[in-house]
Amino acid sequence: MSATNTAVQPPADAAAPVRHPEAPAPGEPVGSHYENCFGCGSGQPHGLHLATRAGEGVNVTAEFTVRPEHQGAPGLAHGGILATALDDALGSLNWLLRTISVTGRLETDYRRPVPVGSVLHIAAEVTAVAGRKIYATAVGRLGGPEGPVAVRADALFIEVKVDHFIENGRKEEIQAVMDDPDAVRQARAFEVNP
Numbered sequence: 001m002s003a004t005n006t007a008v009q010p011p012a013d014a015a016a017p018v019r020h021p022e023a024p025a026p027g028e029p030v031g032s033h034y035e036n037c038f039g040c041g042s043g044q045p046h047g048l049h050l051a052t053r054a055g056e057g058v059n060v061t062a063e064f065t066v067r068p069e070h071q072g073a074p075g076l077a078h079g080g081i082l083a084t085a086l087d088d089a090l091g092s093l094n095w096l097l098r099t100i101s102v103t104g105r106l107e108t109d110y111r112r113p114v115p116v117g118s119v120l121h122i123a124a125e126v127t128a129v130a131g132r133k134i135y136a137t138a139v140g141r142l143g144g145p146e147g148p149v150a151v152r153a154d155a156l157f158i159e160v161k162v163d164h165f166i167e168n169g170r171k172e173e174i175q176a177v178m179d180d181p182d183a184v185r186q187a188r189a190f191e192v193n194p
């Protein structure tokens, strides 16, 4: 197997993840990081509107209700949309570590078709941390949190600073966020870790 294929598996000397003391309490909703996020934002009519809650460890659970606008094949969720749902749940683990990170690599296995109208029950957790690299895994089940696995993913997230977004995002949206002092303060607070 090539080095690229093993990139989502932590090295032997990676550290166990640590739940940040200011992480949302277990069961508490993990709010959307941005209202126009296609995964979790309320401002996207066709978005996934993922509802995510903190778990007891460095983990979250989330539900995604598949709507007709999320189809790929007739009556079935698009695979890219399912990957988006897992990616967004994995992204919300930032709030448990209180670190800002972005997806570097996402490897997805599709095990069962996911019909329109069904609820995908997602569980995501950080498995290890090595420097800026955050290793995580997510699973989506049908019929309930213990139901059969429909889709799963292993992921490598890379820690970044707020400047990653300021320097790379389109000017209009960045300016709109920067005009909200609360948003800037909240984001900067993530850069200060004990």
Ligand SMILES: CCCCCCCCCCCC(=O)SCCNC(=O)CCNC(=O)[C@H](O)C(C)(C)COP(=O)(O)OP(=O)(O)OC[C@H]1O[C@@H](n2cnc3c(N)ncnc32)[C@H](O)[C@@H]1OP(=O)(O)O
Binding pocket: 007, 033, 087, 088, 091, 092, 094, 100, 101, 102, 103, 104, 105, 132, 133, 156, 158, 160, 162, 165, 187
């Ligand atoms: C305000 C609140 C918002 C909060 C925002 C939360 C958003 C969550 C949204 C859901 C998640 C997303 O969709 S995020 C959006 C999708 N992702 C992106 O747009 C990321 C695009 N990629 C990049 O910008 C860049 O490649 C980075 C930042 C990932 C890495 O660039 P860099 O910072 O220059 O770092 P670099 O030196 O290249 O890499 C550091 C180490 O990571 C490894 N590495 C880097 N990329 C990869 C990769 N794809 N696969 C394997 N390994 C990788 C390198 O080999 C290196 O290992 P070593 O040599 O140290 O061993």
